[in-house]
Amino acid sequence: MTTDSTLRFGAQTDEVTSLLRIVNLVRTGEATTRPEIGRVTGLGRGVVTQRVDQAIQMGFLGDGEFGASSGGRAPRTLRFQSERGRIIVCALGALHIRVGYAELDGDIVEQKHREWDIARGPAETLKAAMELLDDLLKDAEEKPVWSVVIGVPGPVDFSTGQPVAPPIMPGWNGFDIRTPFEERFDAPAWVDNDVNLLALGERARRRDAYADLIFCKIGSGIGAGLLSQGRIHRGANGAAGDIGHVRVPDSDALCRCGKVGCLEAVAGGWALIRDAELAIK
Ligand SMILES: [Zn+2]
Numbered sequence: 001m002t003t004d005s006t007l008r009f010g011a012q013t014d015e016v017t018s019l020l021r022i023v024n025l026v027r028t029g030e031a032t033t034r035p036e037i038g039r040v041t042g043l044g045r046g047v048v049t050q051r052v053d054q055a056i057q058m059g060f061l062g063d064g065e066f067g068a069s070s071g072g073r074a075p076r077t078l079r080f081q082s083e084r085g086r087i088i089v090c091a092l093g094a095l096h097i098r099v100g101y102a103e104l105d106g107d108i109v110e111q112k113h114r115e116w117d118i119a120r121g122p123a124e125t126l127k128a129a130m131e132l133l134d135d136l137l138k139d140a141e142e143k144p145v146w147s148v149v150i151g152v153p154g155p156v157d158f159s160t161g162q163p164v165a166p167p168i169m170p171g172w173n174g175f176d177i178r179t180p181f182e183e184r185f186d187a188p189a190w191v192d193n194d195v196n197l198l199a200l201g202e203r204a205r206r207r208d209a210y211a212d213l214i215f216c217k218i219g220s221g222i223g224a225g226l227l228s229q230g231r232i233h234r235g236a237n238g239a240a241g242d243i244g245h246v247r248v249p250d251s252d253a254l255c256r257c258g259k260v261g262c263l264e265a266v267a268g269g270w271a272l273i274r275d276a277e278l279a280i281k
Pocket residue numbers: 167244245255256257258259262265
C-alpha cells in the first residue's frame with residue numbers, strides 16, 4: 001500500500017542519498033564543480049544546484065577557487081569543509097593508549113600517547129583514556145565533535161561495539177565501550193578491532209573505495225583486517241582475521257591467551273622479547 005507519507009518518505013530518502021553522494025564526491029575529489037557533479041551523478045542542473053546549496057547551508061561544502069574553463073565562464077570549485085567538525089579517535093593497544101583528534105577529512109591534528117596494560121580491565125582503562133583525552137582537548141580550539149572511533153586489540157561485535165571473548169583483554173568480554181564515549185562527547189561512537197581500522201585507513205590512503213587487501217599488524221600480538229571490494233569482512237563475532245591465536249604446527253609455546261602453539265606465541269612481539277631474554281641469560 002502506498003500512502004502520502006510513504007511517498008514523502010521515499011522522496012526524502014532520495015534527496016538525502018543524492019545530497020550525501022554529492023558531499024562525498026567533493027570530499028574525495030571525484031567531482032568538485034557543479035557541472036562535474038552533474039556529469040558524474042546524471043542529476044539535472046537544477047537538482048545539483050539545489051543540493052549543493054543545501055550542503056553549503058548545512059556546512060558540509062563551501063565555495064573554493066574558480067576551476068579550469070572549458071570554453072565559457074569558469075565553474076567555481078567546491079571544497080569539503082573538513083574544519084567544521086572534529087572526530088575523536090582512541091586506539092587501545094595491548095600495551096598503550098593513543099588518543100587524538102582529526103578534522104572531518106580524517107587527518108590527525110593532535111595526539112597523545114601513554115603506556116598502559118589493557119589487562120587492567122575496562123573501567124580503569126577507559127578512565128585513563130578519558131583523562132588522556134581531557135588533557136589533549138584542554139588546549140584545543142572548541143569544535144563540535146561529530147563522532148568518536150575506538151579501536152581495541154581483539155574481536156568486536158560491530159553492531160553492539162562490544163568485545164567478543166577477546167583473548168588478551170580479561171574482563172572486556174561484552175563490555176559496553178560505546179556508551180561512556182557517547183555520553184562524554186554527545187556524539188555517535190563506533191568500536192572496531194584495531195586491525196580492521198588500519199585496513200580501512202589503508203583503503204583511504206590508497207583512495208580506492210573498492211580495495212581488496214589483507215592488512216596484517218604485528219605488534220605485541222598479531223592480527224589481520226580483510227577488505228573485499230572495499231568492505232571489511234568481519235565474520236562471526238568479529239573474529240575474521242584474528243589470526244594471532246591460530247595454532248601453528250610443531251609449537252608448544254604457551255600463549256598469553258592460555259592455549260599453546262598460537263601464532264603470536266611464536267612470532268608476536270612479546271614472544272620475540274621472551275626469546276631474546278632467554279637467549280641472553
Ligand atoms: Zn593465543
